[in-house]
Amino acid sequence: MPQRVLKFSKTMPDSSIFVHGAISADDIANAIQRLSEFQNIGAHSIFIGQVRSDAIEDQIVSAIDYAAYKEMAEQKALELISETVQTYQLNTAMVQHSLGMVKSGEICLFVLTASRHRKSSLEACAYLVERIKKELPVWGKEILEKGGHIWKKNTE
Amino acid sequence: MPQRVLKFSKTMPDSSIFVHGAISADDIANAIQRLSEFQNIGAHSIFIGQVRSDAIEDQIVSAIDYAAYKEMAEQKALELISETVQTYQLNTAMVQHSLGMVKSGEICLFVLTASRHRKSSLEACAYLVERIKKELPVWGKEILEKGGHIWKKNTE
Amino acid sequence: MEKNRIKILAFGQLTDHVASSGFEMDFVQDTDTLKERLYENYPGLKNLHFSIAVDKKIVNSNTHLAAGCEIALLPPFSGG
């Protein structure tokens, strides 16, 4: 009988979680496509963060300019990914975050968790998103349409 | 000031939730792309169901053949979508389910929930997936590699 | 279909025992009687769990049947 349960690298030590500018829908399609090779995956949960054109004190946000303490963030992301994979017994998890300018309506965060069953992938996705928002040293500068900026706050 | 908060149809009464055969990664990318127009959306959560090549009593599942009580399922899906949109104050929610043959590694279910904030989109996605699995009159016939079939059971 | 007949749809595992395109039976007054007749005509159904939907709503207690109603036999769902 052929080997059906393929090994999937549980973390991605070679590749950065950061991409320059917005994350495209095509990048996301490619990530999803890649997982079809792994026939022991039954469920993927994906979270996508999109820049909102919030009105702040009557000013419209036209973009967010993201900066990170890069080395610390990469290290932390790997730690969070492998902890999540272990805790929820995932096949794999992926994280991508934008650096630099991302316009309103564009995607700045992509998180994917894949497992045999829906429950673990859904719970793992919510858990990983929460930890990313709280623990990754990344900052968003909200660029206002009429000039100036306001520092983004993660409130929820 | 231009109208920034665009109206998004909360249900999709014109379109069916069913697609023939597997759902492609491109279909999913298109759905994600469409949401970039709506600059009041801050978070999408997506659930993807993929056919696993499970081993059942030493037999490998090579595909699932899906059938539905179609009119009842469409009606129920609209009900579940609009209830979820209201309960979680979403901008929108989408559901796609395969009918007919879907091979191992291919996608058979796509659920998307979009809202201003991550918490509601994540919770709504898990909620909607659970209700779809329990309440949509859809049946999967697991096709075995060496011939014959077993009726799929949703156990979790 | 004649007036004194009813059409019954069947899905999932039940289609191993009855035609997947559905079948007809003599008209019966209610769903309890329907079940009895089904078990008489298709003994294989006795060991299977299924709900009955009348006009696309699942009924949980004995329900009166009107002429021309749509009846469906639904084993546990297994979508996704």
Next chain:
Amino acid sequence: MEKNRIKILAFGQLTDHVASSGFEMDFVQDTDTLKERLYENYPGLKNLHFSIAVDKKIVNSNTHLAAGCEIALLPPFSGG
């Protein structure tokens, strides 16, 4: 950089008050002393909340600084 100097990285809102590329200060023994000096040199930082990371780990109590360590000032994160 001279041995008796330390390099400090700053991020987010803090870069409205200090250079975003970071800046140098005279070497100090520990993070409590570091904070005092920062507030003397950049009074604008007093009203801002930030953590201090030493060699990429956030320190929650007064911490001894070694020569050549990497210090970063981190306001509340706002990624995603």
